[in-house]
Structures are given as structure tokens and as C-alpha cells.
Amino acid sequence: MHLPHITPQRLPSVLRRMPKAELHIHIEGSLEPELIFKLAERNGVKLPYESVDALRAAYAFTDLQSFLDIYYAGASVLLKEEDFFDMAWAYLQKAAADHVVHTEIFFDPQTHTARGVPMGTVIQGLHHACQRAHQEFGISAQLILCFLRHLSEEDAFATLEAALPYRHHVIGVGLDSSELGHPPEKFARVFARCRELGLHVVAHAGEEGPPAYIWSALDVLKVERIDHGVQSIQDSALMQRLAQQRLPLTVCPLSNIKLCVFPTLAQHNLKQLLDAGLCVTVNSDDPAYFGGYLNDNFVQLFEALGLGPREAYQLAFNSFEASFADAVTKRAWEHQLKTFFEGLREHD
Numbered sequence: 001m002h003l004p005h006i007t008p009q010r011l012p013s014v015l016r017r018m019p020k021a022e023l024h025i026h027i028e029g030s031l032e033p034e035l036i037f038k039l040a041e042r043n044g045v046k047l048p049y050e051s052v053d054a055l056r057a058a059y060a061f062t063d064l065q066s067f068l069d070i071y072y073a074g075a076s077v078l079l080k081e082e083d084f085f086d087m088a089w090a091y092l093q094k095a096a097a098d099h100v101v102h103t104e105i106f107f108d109p110q111t112h113t114a115r116g117v118p119m120g121t122v123i124q125g126l127h128h129a130c131q132r133a134h135q136e137f138g139i140s141a142q143l144i145l146c147f148l149r150h151l152s153e154e155d156a157f158a159t160l161e162a163a164l165p166y167r168h169h170v171i172g173v174g175l176d177s178s179e180l181g182h183p184p185e186k187f188a189r190v191f192a193r194c195r196e197l198g199l200h201v202v203a204h205a206g207e208e209g210p211p212a213y214i215w216s217a218l219d220v221l222k223v224e225r226i227d228h229g230v231q232s233i234q235d236s237a238l239m240q241r242l243a244q245q246r247l248p249l250t251v252c253p254l255s256n257i258k259l260c261v262f263p264t265l266a267q268h269n270l271k272q273l274l275d276a277g278l279c280v281t282v283n284s285d286d287p288a289y290f291g292g293y294l295n296d297n298f299v300q301l302f303e304a305l306g307l308g309p310r311e312a313y314q315l316a317f318n319s320f321e322a323s324f325a326d327a328v329t330k331r332a333w334e335h336q337l338k339t340f341f342e343g344l345r346e347h348d
């Protein structure tokens with residue numbers, strides 16, 4: 001496709017306005033400090049932070065675990081169905097403003113059921129927000145249930161069981177939380193069961209963990225996408241496999257900087273992954289904690305790496321290709337994307 005020349009000054013506006021999908025967003029990671037404090041007050045939950053500013057000041061992470069400790073503390077204010085609705089609604093409004101036309105949202109039920117919150121409260125609150133966003137903004141929003149990998153496979157099985165009455169509200173399962181020491185194969189049986197149930201399967205792998213974890217996510221869990229996967233660069237056979245199968249990576253640039261996976265955005269390996277033919281996508285991961293929503297990730301990444309309209313088109317295209325939407329819907333979004341780029345004039 002012919003892409004017009006776009007000046008660097010104009011590129012951020014193109015990135016912001018192009019239609020796109022988001023495939024790696026933890027809804028608990030979209031809880032802004034202001035909403036955490038509002039929900040804490042509404043529910044009578046005492047927080048170990050004095051103020052919104054004190055909480056924000058604690059967002060100085062050194063690795064994944066240092067983030068997870070604060071992220072789970074923030075989620076402790078979520079008790080009622082309307083809390084889950086309010087959280088998801090706030091994210092979906094931002095996503096719609098970012099020209100996200102489709103989003104596949106992760107949620108961590110064990111963080112809530114462990115505190116006595118029923119599974120139905122979590123899923124129905126999130127689902128109602130997805131439904132309303134579809135009605136009001138035309139955005140399509142789906143839910144992916146993540147198992148916490150620092151807990152046992154038995155706990156994951158119990159979580160799956162509890163979610164089965166809401167099976168029709170969930171398109172797939174994922175695997176998140178502390179990666180090192182918790183390889184994908186720990187969850188081989190529960191993922192096999194999820195596949196039998198017809199659920200889509202994805203897993204975080206190769207964020208901090210080694211390429212071996214990406215191999216086992218592929219070969220043991222038989223995932224359809226890898227979340228993060230940036231460590232695949234260390235293994236050329238793995239890179240070839242991912243490229244040949246067009247097996248998508250949901251990369252999260254600002255997250256990788258905040259959790260010290262790369263020292264700076266300019267040193268991020270996304271361009272190398274893209275140039276090697278991998279189906280790379282850009283995502284926000286935990287936008288309230290990592291300094292930006294999806295468009296902030298695009299704009300800052302493109303500036304740091306000096307990317308242009310060709311990569312913009314490719315990354316947005318990949319986000320649709322990598323989604324779990326049906327083929328007809330994907331073609332419609334791809335057409336919308338093409339029309340958007342064709343409509344850009346060289347000099348306006």
C-alpha cells in the first residue's frame with residue numbers, strides 16, 4: 001500500500017487517530033490513584049497511603065515484583081459489582097478516545113476471590129461496562145481471565161470452575177503475575193482443560209523470564225499469543241518459529257521501561273522484532289501505573305525509535321490480525337485502517 005509522507009510533527013496525531021486494537025491491558029492496572037481513593041472511601045477500606053500523591057510517589061519500580069506488590073494493594077478497594085463496572089468504564093472511555101475499536105481485557109479474579117469477592121460480582125461488573133461501551137462508543141470489548149502463576153495449578157482449576165457459570169462472558173484465559181520461578185508448564189493441565197472448553201489461550205512469557213518459558217508456553221500450553229515475549233530476541237530458532245507462524249507478541253513499551261526490562265525506550269527491541277517478521281503489537285499493560293494509555297505508548301515509542309507511517313500501519317494491522325475476532329470482522333477493521341491511511345493527504 002502507498003503511504004503518504006508524514007512529517008515528524010504530524011506523526012503523533014496520525015498515531016492517535018488511527019484505528020487500532022488493544023490486546024494486553026490488565027483492567028486492575030487501569031485503576032488510577034484518584035479512583036483507588038474514591039473506592040476506598042466508598043467501601044470503608046483503609047489504604048496504607050495517606051493521599052493520592054503519596055500513592056503515586058510509591059510508583060517507582062525496580063522490577064516486576066516491586067510493581068505487583070503495589071498493584072495487588074491497589075486492587076484491594078474493589079468489592080462490589082459497581083466498583084468493577086466503574087474501573088472498566090473509566091478504561092473504556094479512554095480506549096474509545098484513543099481510537100481503540102477493539103480491546104481484549106485481562107482480569108485477575110484470584111486477586112478478588114481470595115478477599116471473599118464472588119466471581120459473579122467481578123465478571124458481571126466488567127461485562128456490563130463492556131456492553132455499555134459497545135452501545136455508546138461502538139467499541140468491541142472482550143474479557144480474558146488470567147490465572148496468577150505464583151499460586152498453584154489447583155487454585156487455577158478452582159478459579160476456572162467458579163468462572164464456568166459465566167463462560168459466555170469470557171473469550172479466553174491467560175497467565176500473569178510473578179514470572180521467574182513459575183514456568184508455563186506448571187499450568188499444563190489447566191490450560192489443556194481450557195482448550196477443551198474452547199477458550200482462547202495466551203500467556204505472559206519472556207518479560208523477565210528466559211526464552212525457555214516462551215518455548216514451553218508454545219509447546220506445552222499451546223498458546224495463540226505470547227504476552228510481552230521481548231526476551232525471544234536471545235534465541236534465533238525461537239525468532240524463526242514466531243515469524244514463520246506469525247505467532248503474535250503483545251509488547252508493552254512503557255511497561256518495559258518502568259519495570260526496567262530495558263534501560264530506555266530508545267533501547268527497546270520492538271523494531272528488531274518487527275524487522276524479523278514477527279507479528280508485534282503495541283499495548284499499555286497497566287496504564288495507570290506505567291505512565292500512559294495506548295496512544296501514549298505509540299507516540300513515545302515512535303519518537304524514541306524514530307519510526308514512521310509504515311510501522312504505524314503495520315502495528316495497527318497486526319493488532320487486528322492478532323485479535324480473537326472472526327475473520328469477517330478483522331477484514332472490516334483492516335479496511336477501516338487502509339481507508340484511514342489513504343485519506344491522509346501529503347500536506348494537510
Ligand code: HPA
Pocket residue numbers: 026029064071176177178179204207255285286
Ligand atoms: N507481568 C506479569 N503480571 C502482570 C503484569 C505484567 O506486566 N501486569 C499485571 N500483572
Ligand code: ZN
Pocket residue numbers: 024026176204227285
Ligand atoms: Zn501484562
